[in-house]
Amino acid sequence: MNRTQIDYIEEDEIDLKELFHTLLRRKKLIFIITTLITISAGIYAFTKTPIYEVKSNIKLGYIGDKIIGDPISLVKTLNVIYNVEDTVDTKEEFIAKVSTISNNKKISNFITVITEGISNVKALELNKKVLMSIQEKYAKKIEQYKKNNIAVINELKSQIKELNTLEKKNIERKIEILKKQTLPLLDAKIVFLKNSKLKAIKEKIRFNYQNLKKYEKEIKKLYTNSQKTKNSATLVIISIQMVNYQNLILNSQNNVEDLKLQAETIKKETLPTLKEKKKNLVHDTLRKLKYDLEVTLKNNKLRLEEKILNLQYENSDQNIKNSKVVGKYIMHNYASKPKKKLIIVVAFITGLILSIFLVFFLEFLSSTREEETKQ
Numbered sequence: 112m113n114r115t116q117i118d119y120i121e122e123d124e125i126d127l128k129e130l131f132h133t134l135l136r137r138k139k140l141i142f143i144i145t146t147l148i149t150i151s152a153g154i155y156a157f158t159k160t161p162i163y164e165v166k167s168n169i170k171l172g173y174i175g176d177k178i179i180g181d182p183i184s185l186v187k188t189l190n191v192i193y194n195v196e197d198t199v200d201t202k203e204e205f206i207a208k209v210s211t212i213s214n215n216k217k218i219s220n221f222i223t224v225i226t227e228g229i230s231n232v233k234a235l236e237l238n239k240k241v242l243m244s245i246q247e248k249y250a251k252k253i254e255q256y257k258k259n260n261i262a263v264i265n266e267l268k269s270q271i272k273e274l275n276t277l278e279k280k281n282i283e284r285k286i287e288i289l290k291k292q293t294l295p296l297l298d299a300k301i302v303f304l305k306n307s308k309l310k311a312i313k314e315k316i317r318f319n320y321q322n323l324k325k326y327e328k329e330i331k332k333l334y335t336n337s338q339k340t341k342n343s344a345t346l347v348i349i350s351i352q353m354v355n356y357q358n359l360i361l362n363s364q365n366n367v368e369d370l371k372l373q374a375e376t377i378k379k380e381t382l383p384t385l386k387e388k389k390k391n392l393v394h395d396t397l398r399k400l401k402y403d404l405e406v407t408l409k410n411n412k413l414r415l416e417e418k419i420l421n422l423q424y425e426n427s428d429q430n431i432k433n434s435k436v437v438g439k440y441i442m443h444n445y446a447s448k449p450k451k452k453l454i455i456v457v458a459f460i461t462g463l464i465l466s467i468f469l470v471f472f473l474e475f476l477s478s479t480r481e482e483e484t485k486q
Contacts (some may be wrong), residue, residue: 137470143468152458161446165234172249207233
């Protein structure tokens with residue numbers, strides 16, 4: 112180590128010693144300044160109005176598995192209503208204020224509310240007021256939701272009443288008409304065709320056959336007479352009579368064919384059609400109406416009643432909950448502000464540092480004057 116480095120170290124040691132001696136010489140000044148600043152901070156801390164803090168975790172209201180409102184929008188609205196972000200100092204006497212309203216980062220349906228007041232009572236009252244404002248906001252939505260469900264329930268009840276009265280009576284009336292009017296009319300028509308119409312046609316056919324035999328006999332007689340007579344006038348009359356009888360025979364034959372065709376149509380078309388219609392009415396229409404009356408109406412009624420039960424459950428307290436505080440309100444018996452110990456410690460350290468700087472500054476001024484005097 113050379114001489115220059117040794118001199119530099121000695122000078123540093125001398126400077127540190129001088130600094131320490133300077134602090135010792137001015138220790139009273141350091142003590143006075145530090146004490147004054149510390150005492151002033153203590154007076155401020157102990158005379159300033161104590162502020163108490165109350166914290167709550169609010170679980171937002173829900174309907175079923177859905178939150179009633181948007182938590183983020185709600186927090187923004189509450190921050191505006193309670194001037195949470197307003198840092199302007201007003202001249203009004205401080206009693207209580209909302210310091211924080213924030214969303215819970217872990218649970219989306221929770222928000223945290225922190226209030227401050229001159230006492231735990233005032234801070235708690237304001238915290239509860241925030242909760243009440245949330246509950247009132249959600250209560251309107253809950254009320255509207257319930258009203259909508261009640262309207263649907265009343266509509267479903269009217270449908271059940273209609274099923275029990277109008278539709279039931281309508282089906283019963285259709286069954287009654289089918290049993291007492293439609294089917295008896297079909298039976299009467301079938302019986303009429305069998306017992307009356309076909310017999311009448313058969314009788315007409317028999318009557319036409321009798322006429323045919325009679326007309327044929329008359330023609331034979333006229334033919335025999337025409338063989339016996341020689342009178343031309345008589346022959347003309349006989350010829351005319353024979354032509355008339357032949358026309359009558361032809362008409363009777365046509366009538367017989369028409370009547371046979373009518374009988375055949377009734378037997379092979381009309382009666383089977385009527386019997387098939389009766390069968391369909393009995394086995395299809397009547398059975399379906401009975402099924403609708405005994406099964407379909409009951410199922411529809413049960414389905415509507417099930418919907419009503421579901422809506423009633425949706426309107427129940429088990430499915431709908433308004434906002435509430437989870438757990439207890441968090442508060443302490445001591446004030447959260449001002450932090451007296453912290454203020455005094457910070458004031459003491461600040462006073463000590465300031466006093467040391469002041470001593471060094473005074474020492475610097477003193478040495479400067481001495482140098483000026485020597486010159």
